[in-house]
Amino acid sequence: MPSKDSLLPSSPISIDQAVQSASAELTAFLQTLVRTPSLPDHEGAAQKLVADKFRALGLEVEIVPTLFSELRDHPAFGDDGFSPDGRVNVIGCWRGTGSAPGHSLILNGHVDVVPPGDMALWSDSPWSGLVREGRLYGRGACDMKAGLCAAIFAVDVLQRTGFKPAADVLIESVTGEESGGVGTLATLLKGYTAEAAILLEPTCLDICPVQSGALTFRLTVPGRSAHAAMKPEGVSAVEKFALLLQAINALEKERCLAFQHPLYSPGQNIAPISIGTVRAGEWHSTVPDELIAEGRLGVLPGETVDAARRALQTALERASAEDHWLASHPPRLEWFEGQFESAETVSSHPLIASLGAAHRLVTGEAALLRGVTYGSDMRLFVNHAGIPSTHYGPGDVRLAHSANESVPLAEVLTATRVIAHMLTQWCAAGS
Numbered sequence: 001m002p003s004k005d006s007l008l009p010s011s012p013i014s015i016d017q018a019v020q021s022a023s024a025e026l027t028a029f030l031q032t033l034v035r036t037p038s039l040p041d042h043e044g045a046a047q048k049l050v051a052d053k054f055r056a057l058g059l060e061v062e063i064v065p066t067l068f069s070e071l072r073d074h075p076a077f078g079d080d081g082f083s084p085d086g087r088v089n090v091i092g093c094w095r096g097t098g099s100a101p102g103h104s105l106i107l108n109g110h111v112d113v114v115p116p117g118d119m120a121l122w123s124d125s126p127w128s129g130l131v132r133e134g135r136l137y138g139r140g141a142c143d144m145k146a147g148l149c150a151a152i153f154a155v156d157v158l159q160r161t162g163f164k165p166a167a168d169v170l171i172e173s174v175t176g177e178e179s180g181g182v183g184t185l186a187t188l189l190k191g192y193t194a195e196a197a198i199l200l201e202p203t204c205l206d207i208c209p210v211q212s213g214a215l216t217f218r219l220t221v222p223g224r225s226a227h228a229a230m231k232p233e234g235v236s237a238v239e240k241f242a243l244l245l246q247a248i249n250a251l252e253k254e255r256c257l258a259f260q261h262p263l264y265s266p267g268q269n270i271a272p273i274s275i276g277t278v279r280a281g282e283w284h285s286t287v288p289d290e291l292i293a294e295g296r297l298g299v300l301p302g303e304t305v306d307a308a309r310r311a312l313q314t315a316l317e318r319a320s321a322e323d324h325w326l327a328s329h330p331p332r333l334e335w336f337e338g339q340f341e342s343a344e345t346v347s348s349h350p351l352i353a354s355l356g357a358a359h360r361l362v363t364g365e366a367a368l369l370r371g372v373t374y375g376s377d378m379r380l381f382v383n384h385a386g387i388p389s390t391h392y393g394p395g396d397v398r399l400a401h402s403a404n405e406s407v408p409l410a411e412v413l414t415a416t417r418v419i420a421h422m423l424t425q426w427c428a429a430g431s
Contacts, residue, residue: 015420018157023413026156027136029053030149030412031129034138038111041082043175046111047090050148050173054092057156059171062091066176066186074189076384078216078339080179087175089183091192094155094169102166102428104194106387107419108184108377109148110177113140114401121403135406143400146407147200147393147415148173154419166428170194177377180338184377188385196351196388196426197381198419202395205359205411205418206368209352209390210263212271213299213342214375215308218292219244219316220332223325225289234287235325238280241291244331247319248273251311252298259300263347263371270373271298273312301342301371309335340375343382343389351388351426358422359392362414372397392418 013021029049038046054061068084071077096102116126116139124130126139136146151171158165170192174183201208221241226234252273264270275295281288299308313333320326345351347369359367372391381387394411 013161015157015161015417018160019153019413019417019420021160022153022157026149026153026412026416027131027409029152030136030141030146031131033111033145033149034129034136034141035127037127038113038140039115040080040112040176040179041087043087043111047088047173047175050111050152051090053152054090054171057092057159059092059094059155062093062192064089064091064187064190064192066182068182070189071182071185074185076185076341076380077182078180078337080176080182080337082176082179087183089172089174089187091187092171094165096165096167096169096427098166100166100428103196103426104167104169105423105426106170106172106192106194106197106381107151107154108172108174108197108199109144109151110174110183110377111145111148112175112178113143114178117403123404131409134410135408137404137406139405142202142395142405142407143397144201144393144395146395146412147202150394150412150415150419151200153416154423157416158420158423163424165423168194169423169427174377181340181377181380184380188380193385193387198355199376199378199389199391200393200415201376201391202393202397202400202407203372203391204396205363205392205394205415206370207352207355207359207390207392208370208372209347209349210261210301210344210371211342211376211378211391212301212371212373213303213305213308213379214338214340215297215299215305215335216294216337216339217297217312218294218334218336220334221291221293222329222331223287223289223291226287228285228287231287234289237288237291240323240326241278241280241293243323243326244316244319245275247315248275248312251315255300255311261301261371263369268373270371271300272373273297298373299340299342299375301344303342305339305341338375341379341383343379345382345388345390349388352390354426355390355392355418355422358418358425361421362417
């Protein structure tokens with residue numbers, strides 16, 4: 001096996017030395033990002049930190065606003081209900097020298113985070129950035145400010161070694177990923193493209209070139225109100241929803257058992273259907289005349305959005321036809337907010353090989369190749385811009401969106417080293 005620095009031309013210090021030298025600064029910057037809340041519509045302060053860091057690295061900085069007026073007619077656009085024009089995306093471009101053959105690359109990360117939820121479930125403040133036993137805690141630490149920092153500091157450490165890419169490297173810090181991807185869509189429509197992209201989502205440093213999709217839906221179930229003491233004269237929307245929920249769960253199981261893919265485990269629930277919120281009734285002693293449930297329908301890899309929607313619609317229609325009330329008062333199904341398609345880059349693509357070689361070089365082990373069950377901005381690159389892409393980043397997605405979210409700092413440093421080595425291959429070396 002070649003030495004860890006064999007991919008890099010003669011330079012003052014090695015990549016590993018540069019990462020070690022930058023580790024404290026990386027940790028401090030990640031702490032600052034986590035301590036800067038960046039909930040949807042409030043990402044401005046965090047984006048300023050990123051832009052200032054890009055400028056400190058001498059990168060060309062572009063601020064790209066997310067304007068719904070420019071995105072609305074695109075088939076991948078989803079109105080996430082947040083500001084139509086007040087959110088910005090930050091791009092730092094490390095220009096290639098053009099002195100040798102090389103491929104351009106996008107390193108993409110989102111700075112928006114989900115709400116922290118019940119604060120009583122957190123051991124410390126969700127915005128603490130606390131480091132304990134090698135892990136950094138806080139909302140967004142795992143999903144996915146750590147990955148964004150790994151991308152930024154991969155460029156930082158390469159600059160410390162004297163490396164200069166032959167082709168452009170673009171680091172993108174986008175908004176709106178958690179609710180539909182309007183930030184990345186805005187950058188693509190403004191012409192920020194490359195020959196490949198890596199999304200530094202939390203994958204435990206596995207290479208994940210295929211993703212399921214996810215469609216947000218709203219289900220309105222009608223009932224008929226009555227005094228609770230006269231329940232037989234009413235129709236409970238809650239009880240009718242229970243019938244529909246059984247049909248939804250049966251559909252999820254059926255789809256799971258019928259699907260096979262080499263990058264997913266047999267029987268793995270690739271495309272979960274989950275109900276996230278339920279609202280019904282206005283008074284405890286009144287039979288509720290309406291229930292509104294909102295949830296998420298998984299889209300199988302290779303399945304179209306329309307086909308996934310039809311599957312749920314058909315299951316609801318069949319269940320309704322078997323119930324006297326629902327047959328004449330059918331539930332209403334609507335699609336809103338995030339509409340994530342599935343996407344896949346073939347495992348044989350050179351991007352996957354290059355990233356895999358860098359991972360092996362740094363860790364001494366082959367990277368695990370697998371698919372993920374969540375939707376992400378990857379589908380915008382692959383399906384709408386024709387850019388081969390993959391997920392690869394530090395952290396475990398099982399900790400994302402949860403109380404006491406955290407990321408192991410050792411993984412962040414490893415990701416930084418891997419991306420740095422990968423850039424010396426993919427973008428061609430020069431110094």
